[in-house]
Amino acid sequence: MFVARSIAADHKDLIHDVSYDFHGRRMATCSSDQSVKVWDKSENGEWHCTASWKTHSGSVWRVTWAHPEFGQVLASCSFDRTAAVWEEIVGESNDKQRGLSHWIKRTTLVDSRTSVTDVKFAPKHMGLMLTTCSADGVVRIYEAPDVMNLSQWSLQHEISCKLSCSCISWNPSSSRAHPPMFAVGSDDSNVTYGGKVQIYEYNENTRKYGKAETLMTVTDAVHDIAFAPNLGRSFHVLAIATKDVRIFKLVPMRKESTSTGPTKFEVQIVAQFDNHNSQVWRVSWNITSTLLASSGDDGCVRLWKANYMDNWKCTGILKGDGSPLTGSSGQPSAMSTVLGSSVQSSQNALNGMSAGRIGKRAPFAPPLRQLTSPKIYQPPAYY
DSSP states (O other), rough: OOOEEEEOOOOSSSEEEEHHHHHHSEEEEEEEEEEEEEEEEEETEEEEEEEEEEEEEEEEEEEEOOOGGOEEEEEEEETSSSSEEEEEEOOOHHHHHOOEEEEEEEEEEEOOOOOEEEEEEEEGGGGGGEEEETTTTTEEEESSEEEOTOOOOEEEEEEEESSSSEEEOOOOOOTTTSSSSSEEOOHHHHHHHOOEEEEEEEEETTTTEEEEEETTOSSSOOOEEEEEEOTSSSSSSEEEEESSSEEEEEEEEEOOOTSSSSOOOEEEEEEEEETTOEEEEEEEEEESSSSEEETTTTTTTEEEEEEETEEEEEEEETTTTSSSOOOOOBOOOGGGGGGGHHGGGGGTTTTTSSSTTTTTTOOTTTBSSSSSSOOOEEOOOOO
16 A cells, blocks of 8 residues: 655656655756756645756766755766756745745766766765766766865775776765775676676775776676665675665675775675566665665566575565556565655665655656656555
8 A cells, every 4th residue: 555646857857866855855867958957745745846957968877865964965867967056045035935946056066978877975973075976987076175165176086996886875884994995887888898897996005996806707787785774783785776676785895904805705695586587677675784675677666675594585566557467476565565755765875865856767666767757656655
C-alpha cells in the first residue's frame, strides 16, 4: 500500500535528475530543456514550483544540493562542458509575495573539455567541496575556501581515470579510520576492458588521491553508483547500476605501519540481480543502508533488502504509473511503502542527490524516457 502522486513539472524535454535536499522538503529537477526547477513541499503535502530558470546552454544531466549548513546551494552539470553553483537569495519581497524564490549563479566551472556527466558535493565534514566527472575521463575536486563567498572555488585535485566517466559517489563515512574516498563509474561501451568502477582514496602523506581498487568484474557500462551510509561499519558497501544491480562489499585489509600507499581491499560481491531484464539507470540507499532502490528500462523501481544472513532479495516493485506489482509469491509487495520520509532523508548520506530520483534515469522512480512530469511515492502516515 502506497500513494503515488504525479507532478505537472512543465519541463519542455526529458527530466534527467531529481534531487531532494537534506530535509526532504525541497527538491530540484533538471532537464534537456536546459532549465532547473526548485520545488517546495507545502504543509498539505503538495509540491509547488518556487523557481525555474535556464541554467546551461545544453542538456542538464544532474543537479544536487549542498548540506544546509552551507546555505541553500545547488550545483548542476551539463552537456555544455560546465558545472555551475547556484545560491538562493532571501529577502526579495516581490518574488516572495508571489511564492517564488530567487537563485543566482555564484560560479561556473569551465575546466572540462567535454560533457560534465555528474556533480556531487563531498560529505559535509570535509568542508564545502564539489566533485565533477566528465566524459574526458577526468574527476575534478573543487573547494570553496570561504563558505561565505561561493564565487571563489579552487581546483584542488585533477584525477585522470583513463575511461569516460559517467557517475561518482563519495563514501559518506566520517570515521577517522576511513580516509576520504570516492568511487567513479564509466559508461565506456567496450566490454573488453574490465574495471568500469574505480575506487580512489586520499593519502595524507602525498596529499593526493590515489587509486585504491579497480572492480575488474564490472565490464559493462556503469550508469550509476552509490556508497551505502556507513553507520559505524568497518567495511564499505557499494551499489552499482549496470546491465544489472550489483552490491559489493569492500573490506579494508590490515595495513602495515610502514605502508604509505592506498588501502587495499578485499572485494566481495554480495548480491547480483538481473530482475530488471534491462539496463539499470539508478541505485539509491535509504539512510540506514538497509534498503536499496533501483530503476531500469523495464519501467519499474525495485526495492532490495537483506535478511539477518545478509541474503538480499526483492521486497517490492513499483510501476511507472504508480501501481504496485505482485511479487514472486503472488502477494502485493508490502515493502512498496518505503519511499517517503525515511527515503527522503537518505540524502543525508548521499549528499542530497540520490534519494527520490525521478526522470529519465532515476531510482525511486522509473526511467521515464518520454515523460516530463515526475512522480512522488509517499508511504502511509503510520509507516
